[in-house]
Amino acid sequence: MKSAITSFFTLLLMCSGSIPANAGGPLVIGGPKFGIAGQPFTWDPAKMPIQYRVDPGPMAVTSSGTVVIDNPTGLQRVQNMFGVWQAVSTAAISYSNAGPLLPSGSYTGGDLNSVPQFNDIVGSCKSGTQNPVVFDANGQIMSALGLPPEVIGFTSGCAVDASTGHLTGALILMNGKFQDGISTPTSSPPNYELTANEFDEAITHEIGHFSGLGHSQINIDLLLDFNSSGACDQDRHAGLPLMFPELFCPARKDSGLPPLSADDVSAISSLYPSGSFASNYGTISGRIYFSDGVSQFQGANVIARVVDDPRTATDESRRIAVSAISGYLFTGNPGQSFTASMPDPNENNTAGDLTGSRDSSLIGYYQIAVPPGTYTVEVESIFDQFVSDSGIGPLSPPVLLAGPNEFWDKNESAFDYAAQRDTITVNPGDKITGIDIILNGTKPQFDQYEDSGELFDSPLASPLKMAEVGG
Ligand SMILES: [Zn+2]
Structure with a gap:
């Protein structure tokens, strides 16, 4: 069909x-x-x-x-x-x-x-x-x-x-x-x-x-800085995906950059892996969780960045980075029959979207294929202006997280410091799993794990807040 x-x-x-x-x-x-x-x-x-x-x-x-x-x-x-x-x-x-x-x-x-x-x-x-x-x-x-x-x-x-x-x-x-x-x-x-x-x-x-x-979305701060300064620095421009929703820097070719960023090369290779893919890439995967540590969080931008080599003049962490969206394989609209069962087939949302898996284990799942190297993994919001036609990921408008990007560390919890990070070394063919991030300070949500008790009471004065949940 x-x-x-x-x-x-x-x-x-x-x-x-x-x-x-x-x-x-x-x-x-x-x-x-x-x-x-x-x-x-x-x-x-x-x-x-x-x-x-x-x-x-x-x-x-x-x-x-x-x-x-x-x-x-x-x-x-x-x-x-x-x-x-x-x-x-x-x-x-x-x-x-x-x-x-x-x-x-x-x-x-x-x-x-x-x-x-x-x-x-x-x-x-x-x-x-x-x-x-x-x-x-x-x-x-x-x-x-x-x-x-x-x-x-x-x-x-x-x-x-x-x-x-x-x-x-x-x-x-x-x-x-x-x-x-x-x-x-x-x-x-x-x-x-x-x-x-x-x-x-x-x-x-x-x-x-x-x-x-x-x-x-990678190096979103370059867009924000460009809007005030009109400048595109070479390190961040190099890592900016060609598949970024907006075109604002000079042409990569005119800036002496290769036509595709590391993110673009990874994305096309993941969709169409050639025989040399396995010997040139490893994968990092995991899940993003709400602060309760059990409810999976869909729609966060997850970025694996190469750790900067301080011996070089360039900042590898800005140049070599690959991203994925948590829950990218899951539907943005699973549908529901309680209020959405309408006689008009165009308004009936019982079955939700045509696209996307209904496997609930994928709601917060991400997988990133990266060239061999040592990486950090961090999570951030999709930029709030990337909606509908310019959207990234299954949710529009995107889910917004307040506060700085939160990094993965070995002792993930809802109360760790956002900047606390550990590194992950990826060799060719590696499949590194379980790089899970528990977001700090999200509001609790009603879910299948719901009970009558308090979920968490954050000890921090101003934890990150879930500002908005879009769907
Ligand atoms: Zn486009």
């Missing part, structure tokens, strides 16, 4: 997506009746390379029709963008250009330049006929679809095989207006311009979604 999943979009400064899915690492997690419960949707590894087809028109033209980036140049750039992911040696994912777009309905070939043609091409994607890459050379399709001029491009997951848990159709549309050589950001409507490397980086992020990756 094939099911359609709706589009997800990238904004100029905010990447957005709305699919019935968990994100954070993998984009879509199987549910009880949708793919394989608790397993990420991927393209079928037995059917590599993934074949895409490209619009034979120009990549960018001015509003008066002058070609700025012709088709051969655009094709080469598209191939290079897919090549960024394909070049990851520990990932067995590959792509190939199968030729120009196949005709479908009102689209009979040549430059795709109208919404009816686009809709017919979407139809062919939903039926699994082709995975289109469309050049919206002057941004008119984007505009006619009602999208704001800040949208650089978008990926649409068109089709999945709900029995096998495989992605079977996806589409990318890119807005050539960002490459038309005209920058009038204050005109109405505005015409934004990006450097070629910035534009290609944004679309490469989209190809991450196309490949089945969700967003991830």
